[in-house]
Amino acid sequence: MTKQGVVPDELTKPFWEAANDGRLVIQNCTACKRLQNPPAPACSQCSSGENLEWKEMSGRGKIYNYGVVYDTPVKLLQDEQPFNLAVITLDDDPDIQMYSHLPGTPVDQVPVGASVEVVFEATANGQKVPEWRVAG
Numbered sequence: 001m002t003k004q005g006v007v008p009d010e011l012t013k014p015f016w017e018a019a020n021d022g023r024l025v026i027q028n029c030t031a032c033k034r035l036q037n038p039p040a041p042a043c044s045q046c047s048s049g050e051n052l053e054w055k056e057m058s059g060r061g062k063i064y065n066y067g068v069v070y071d072t073p074v075k076l077l078q079d080e081q082p083f084n085l086a087v088i089t090l091d092d093d094p095d096i097q098m099y100s101h102l103p104g105t106p107v108d109q110v111p112v113g114a115s116v117e118v119v120f121e122a123t124a125n126g127q128k129v130p131e132w133r134v135a136g
């Protein structure tokens with residue numbers, strides 16, 4: 001599925017650069033030992049921006065739940081309707097959630113609870129984005 005190109009900003013640049021290298025990184029506060037996503041200029045727990053780093057994840061997760069999108073306002077995605085939209089929790093920290101279209105999984109046949117692995121797909125402007133595939 002061809003997706004809208006992502007335009008990284010100053011805050012999210014390390015995330016998108018890592019994605020282009022095939023690595024999934026999530027913001028980590030070294031003071032609180034806590035991951036946070038989406039990224040923010042400061043830790044939402046200790047309010048400090050000083051202790052934030054980007055930590056590489058294992059790239060493994062689980063399907064938490066999902067929906068099927070029948071009518072999206074996003075023109076690039078309209079040809080692909082309907083499509084899956086799943087919530088993935090990371091094995092590194094199940095409190096961290098990401099969305100995925102689950103490439104390779106038929107519409108509305110999503111195995112909730114199944115293990116998934118991150119893959120990186122190029123979008124319209126060449127920027128790669130993390131997606132998730134059912135493992136095994």
Ligand SMILES: [Zn+2]
Pocket residue numbers: 029030031032033034043044045046047048051
């Ligand atoms: Zn913190």
